Amino acid sequence: MASTLNPYLGFDNRAREAMEFYHDAFGGTLTMNTFGEYGAGDGPDKDKIMHAQLVTDAGFTLMASDVPEGMERDSGSSITVSISGDDADELRGYWDKLSDGGTVTMPLAKQMWGDEFGMLTDRFGTAWMVNIAGSAGGEDPGAAGGEDSGA
Known part of the structure; x- marks a missing residue:
């Protein structure tokens, strides 16, 4: 099996709603399991999400869980989830859905590097960046070097 890297988000009793x-927003297949399904009995965590996984048709995987009783959630994270690509309609659709009820910190707009880029924090406190690749000459500012178009 190949290794994968994907976000795993933690919530205080809102994992089900968030996922x-x-x-x-993204479509795909969502699976969720509670602590109760894995033997928590009638304890305070029985209805909390122990593990949720969303696998989208676009190839994204997003995981989440609720923090169990007695553990603290670290809400001071410096993690931002970034989505980028060249399908402008798809990416604008994600932006619109993620920003619903959230806070836009930088509007999705054309940037000096030629792409459309924006930042927001969704209604669950998760930070997102969306970058839509511009036409010829636009480069993702986070990319390591450019690619030859081969033209």
Whole structure:
């Protein structure tokens, strides 16, 4: 099996709601299991999400869970989830859905490097960046070097 790297988000009793929101935004297949399904009995965590996974048709994987009783959630994270590509309609659709009820910190707009780029924090406190590749000459500022177009 190949290795993968994907975001794993932690929530205080809102993992189900958040993952349903992301499922609506991105589509795909969502699976969720509670602590109760894995033997938590009738304890305070029985209905909390122990593990949720969203796998989208676009190839994204997003995972999440609720923080169990007695553990603290670290809300001071410096992680931002970034989505980029060249399908402008698809990416604008994600932007519109993710920003619903959230806070736009930088509007999705044309940038000096030629791409459309914006930043937001969704209604669950997750930070997102969206970058839509511009026409010829636009480069992702986070890319390591450019690629020859081969033209």
